[in-house]
Amino acid sequence: MAAREGNITKAARKLNVTQPSLSELISDLEYNLKVQLFERLPRGVRLTPQGERLYLYARKVVEEHEAFEESFYEKEDNIRGELKIITYPFVGAEWLIPSLNKFIKNYPAVDIKIHLEPENINPAEADITLATYIPHQPHLIQKPLFSARTHLFASKDYLKRYGIPQTPEDLDNHRLITYRGNYYSTDRSINLLLHTGLKANEPLRKSKLEIDSLNGMMNAALQGYGIVELPNYQVVLNSGLEIVLPNIYGEDIMLYYIFLANRKNSKKLNKVYEYFLKSGIKL
Template sequence: MDWDKLRIFHSVAEAGSFTHAGEQLNLSQSAVSRQISALEDSLKVPLFHRHARGLILTEQGELLYRTAHDVFGKLSMVEAQLAESKDRPKGPLKITTTVAFGTIWLAPRLSEFMDLYPEIEVELILSDKELDLGMREADVAVRLQPPRQAELIQRHLLTAQIHVYGSPQYLKKYGTPQSAEDLDDHRLLAYGSATKPPLPDLDWILHEGRDSKNPRKPALKINNLYGMMKALEGNAGLGALPDFMHQGETAGLVQVLPDLEGPQFDAYFVYAEEMRSSNRISVFRDFLLRKVAESKF
């Protein structure tokens, strides 16, 4: 199979049109179309359904795309490894983690890492959805649950707890609960069920001190921990947050019922097996472990 044609096919499949792929490849639309037609002729199968609104992969095209995507992802990984200096880590480093952990804990510490390793090009991707490290959607991840993919390398980073928090203004107005049963008399925030939460059993506050068949009804549901934290700062009520959020810009929140502990969770540093020898990943892992040791969870 011709690698140049395969590279053009991969770009077309991702762009969805000859024109957009041509712009990315710096080729004319007609040149891209000819290369795809030549590839289809050599394989003796159609790869795209062509229609007025763009291109759709055929069943054979889907099979070739998945394989090509995997191959080019691995080639990109090898290219990054070959280009990296053994003496001085350099090159791109895509880091992904949840919105809350990345915003509150990780982002404020990246300046120090950038000062230590100015030749590493850091990109932080915040998403509560897990990106596919095997397909190079990111190089490394900090996950707040054990990774599900067996082929990923994981290093335990920290163990943390979840507690109940509220703003001083809210507590002044509505009082401070003295027991789990007192939560019945307060406005409670919950993550809800619209999307999968980044931590297990995040809405335990609705069940604590109650019959499990009769949970409390939340006053407000927000499917994002950072959004929940901002609502708590705005005096919306009481809510459960992981302890890593009770620092920095969240210092204004007050922990209530300190003896009432929510689910414990672990965070992991995760990366693909192919990146094991990367100096960029090694130094970032060591940096994270050092910053975790300095933090209080």
């Protein structure tokens, strides 16, 4: 955990132990192995070359053990035990939770734990990850679930009050709701409102309201605070918001069902994937 977090205090918090006890445990391990595993930095720690070798070996051992344990106890039609899922907050709240209704009824012996993470998702921390494609990870199996694209939305009240933009340039005169302003990541870019229709030398538009939550952005738009860019998930399309400038939209973004390759024969993980495909619930 300390290797992943790059900070002993943060790692201790996640492990539910005190920072001094975790530091002492690391020091004892280094003493017994007679090597330095971490390089101490002003704002955290990082693995030494020897520490990196040990970390990779230990992670492989843990993953293989968990994969063996899962396959050993699994039966064809009787899956049970804990199921950990990591995904984005909006996907988890608006798609995953409603999708699990029949699964929970059909598999009462499965205990589900859901962790919502806006970015920097680590598939090694869960059985299943629902996220965009993670490149350069041959140890992962990534199966497509569905795709979506972003559109511009506004409430009827807002459009009645401020008018309907007819061209991208009209956005200069509107209130804009954005995700962290001019935000970009390899997962997704949600900033069409700030640059669409601008010339190369023109400054970006300014946000009227910045929120680091898609749920918050949708609720702000429903309150009539401005125009927002959101994915065309079913929950958004059914919310009452109106699509603005329908010819302006983002690229298709595929959501994947991701798990460790050494668990490719897991009946539980494959059955959950089949369930999601057959559930018929779309974002």
